[in-house]
Amino acid sequence: MAKAKATRESKTLEKIEQLAFKALGSVRAGKNPAVEIPVRSLSNVHFNSEKGIIELGDRMAEREFFNTNMAKKFMQTFLVANACRTLVQEGKTISIRQLFYKTKHTMKGSSENTFETQQDSDPIIEDVEVAMEALREELHLFANRRGLIVGQLTVNDAGDQIDLRRMGRGGWGIPSICEDDSLKFVRCDAEYILVVEKQAIWHRLNEDRFWEKHKCILMTTEGQAARGARRMLQRMSGELKIPIYVLVDSDPWGLYIYSVLKRGSINLAYEGMRMAVPSVRYLGMSASDFQKFDLSSAVQIKLNKEDIARAKQIRGYEWFQEKRWQNEIDTLLANGFKMELDGLLTKETSFISDEYVPKKLRDKDWLV
């Protein structure tokens, strides 16, 4: 395993070198040096219906240096690439924020910084990942970890045995890198995994000891899922072989969180293979739950313009074309309101643990 990693890393180094030599070759020929970067937008992703994930197309964007619109990004690309090269060689791993500081400085003879904010460097890191076809871990970078987990699972992380049933109220923070060389699943007594979008709902379910009663693993992505959480989920899916249910708000943003977990993100489509979990099931909230659970009108939040636009956009995605999904989105739009999971508390504090989730599971009331 360690050997495979080393091979991958030396390949990464080779690619970085290749990138630099290619640029140098161009300038020596008096040409405009360019870095080819796969286009990371909806226009260059397609849905692989066989694999059930979003894949990156082969359209490339040329990032040229002698072009004032691209010169800075070109330069930044090499700063990041070079920084990653040193990290790999030194065998150290840093966060993307730390990389931002590592590559940020004021340029000679000006007041301009190589990077002004982390918002400048993050996309460049992604560019380098894609252009190098290297994963973030392989570049010795990690993002801030996000996501909590608790439940019927024991893991071994970097040599420490961790029983996820004994995590108290706080749960276990999912590391940002969840590769099998450091994180291993030791023992699983769970029958399924419940993933909730919101930390507050996760907290509610944890306090209600939901995972204990229902023999499951309870996880929250804390909003849009970070890579660590997604990778962990994919590995659990593959290695534990238990079903995964996703619980998000009934609004286009919730839908997209689900979509990213299941199909991969448009932005990181190149990592879909290692991140997406096509088998996850959409447990709720569904637009029709309003009637089904006889919720009060207090849970309704009127859809705003952005919500509607986003919903329509998602309805157009290739991987939302099945009838049931079209219906779900149409119902959302027809209702004219969205609902939050927290709205379920209008019934009773533990309604979600005692009634909502069990009933949904019982009735097999989910979407795929």
Add this chain to the structure above:
Amino acid sequence: MTSETTEPTDNTRRRATAESMAAKQRDISVSEFFTKNRHLLGFDNPAKALLTSVKEAVDNSLDACEEAGILPSLKVQIEEVSEGRYRVTVEDNGPGIVKAQIPKIFAKLLYGSKFHRLKQSRGQQGIGISAAGMYGQLTTGRPIVIISRTGKRAKAVQMSVRIDARTNAPDVLEEREIDWAPEHGTSVAIEMEGSYRGGRASVASYLEQTVVANPHLELTFVPPKGDSVHFPRASDQLPTETVEIKPHPYGVELGMLIKSFQESGERSAREVLMQDYSRVTSPVATELLRKSGVDPAARASRLDGPEIESIHRVIQLSQASLPPLNRLLKTLAKRDDKFSNAILDVGKNFTPALVDVLARRAGFEATELAKKVELTQLERFSNSLEKMQVRILPPPATCVAPIGEALIIEGLKRRFKGDFYASHTRPPAVYRGNPFVVEVGIAYGGELAKDTSAEVLRFANRVPLLYQPRACATTEATVRVNWKSYAKDNGLNQRGAELPVGPLAIFVHLASVWVPFTNEAKEAIASYDEIIEEIRTGLMECGRKLASYLNAHVADRLQRERRSIFERYIEELSVAIGEITKLGTDRVRTDFLGAMNNFVHLDVPKLPPPSTPPPADDGGFAIGEDGEGFVATESNDSDETDETDAQAAPGLQEHVEEVAAKKPAKAAVTAAQSARKSVRPPRDSVAPEAAPKQPAKSAPREPLASKGEWPPRPVPSSAAEVPAAPIASPVAAPTSAPVSPPVGPPVSEGPSWLEKELAARIAAKKQAAAPALEVAGKVVPSSLASAVRASGQGPTMAAAQPHRGAMPTAKRGAEKRRDDTTASVTKTTIAGTKKSGAKKSAR
């Protein structure tokens, strides 16, 4: 009012009789007139009086010098004699004045040589200097003191004169011969009440402007306080000598015509017209007289009043013109007043009398309402005008001497520090029979104030006009130009018919045999349509030049900005790529900077390319700063424009050489030296890194060991493919250069070389079994080394390593391919690659 109430009554005493009145009636001398009306001549207040005096004296001096063909050197001195009392002294190096003439010139009003002739000069009436003297005399009682010397052999004469105000006759108070250093020249000193001020209409400002319009003038000004100012001569060229011309018929007034006929002796009317007026040929004279109903052969002196009047009328009609009839008819239909008024407004050069005559010939009254005049009547009106007209050529322009476009710019530069100058001399034109030439110029940008109205320097026959700018034709023409359209985004604002606001100075010069001043003080030019139109057209021409300069300048600035962006980023890139490739910062930087020239185009010709490459320790070029400004008189045809187009991407070193070649030899040497210094790689960065990780002893250490040379180059995997030489070493080609196959495809495409290069490295890694993370850039594995040896280090090698500097130029082309391998010529690298397409196909 009083007369109405008093006259009818009987007991009114008669106040004066015709006799008693006659006793009081007498000549008014001009001098007396002046005493009372000195404001007419520019002596309204103490400050203006001082300036007018300087001005009159300077005008006279300059006129005298130019007429005598002497390059004028003037000294103007103003001393404060006591509170509010000044002595003005103007000294010139002119031809001097004969003793007998001195009193009349300086102490008699309306005495002079310039009034009666039609020739361009500063002075016109012969009032100026004596009026100044008179003013001094009136306010201080002191006479004018003149010193004059006419030549080396003559003694200088010093004379004190005053004017007898009643008789307008000079009164010589003192006269003596003195020793005076200058060989020839005149000095005038007038003491007067005055007030010395600064500002727009000050003596200093006047002199500064005089210098602008008279580049051939050397001037020293000694103000009452402070340091004296010296303006050296900007041109050794005297203004072209103007020719005196006869009056042109168009400008002739009836009285003058009558006089010339009466004093014509025995000559015929036709002869008089031909001989006394310019541009009147025999056929013209005959036609003119026929149309006037006068026999061309009649004796001129016998013509009566009405006959001469009719001749005059034909001349006047010949200048008149009407707009096209259909337009005229439309205009008339809209008017509520008399036909004659309408024609005076719409037509050109009409008088009421002329309209009257023509209307009567057309069968209607000029007093008729304009809208009632019918088309047929108008047609007849227009036909009778045409029938009465005689074509007379405009007067010759030889009587006018413009300053010239180049000298205007020299003048502007003496006064303003701008970025851009333009000037334009219009072709000669005519107003009322007087030929004139308009010259305009502008200065823009630089140190000119950005938030004030443009300064307008007005000149008439090279004399600055300081007063009454609002009443002047020059101002009127200036505000009629839409300046914003020439420099919209660059800081010229203009509201309505106002002067533009922005870093602009405008120069307007009217040269004419007779400048139409609005008053005797010669303060402003009268607004003749012809004059305004000429000025406007000229200014618009300058405006267009400004616009094209600014456009080019904006493009240039953009390119500079791009360049500095690229340079800044190249610094960063060369560190990153230099580390990744292990080629070092300097080499990568040089490569990028070399390629940059293909993508940055600095078009403004006068800016030299940076003459030194960036030193290794201090990144970035200093871009040649904006020099002294850009001048557009005519098309700017510098051929040193875009170097990068003609040749394929000159490498940095070559660039330096190029620049050096254009400079004097000494500069060339230093430029080349500095280039060498900075392009040479840091020596100490090479050895320590390379040494320890040597996998096999058999690897050729030679290239690495040659100290002070380039860091090791990538080694090609096969002898057939030779990389484009990394970069030129400005020092002599190393004889112990790294691997260098004897012959081979001289240049290969970058990528293919790189592929090989990478393949080589990967292979090297595998073979050397180096730690996985190590990049073996500096290490040549043994397998490769042997291949390299087999092909490279043969005897051919030595032959292929000539000293580049000693190579004749013609041979260089042939040697290029070899040089490629020696890391000594940048040029070949790039030039070669550009041609690689062709070479490929040949392969």
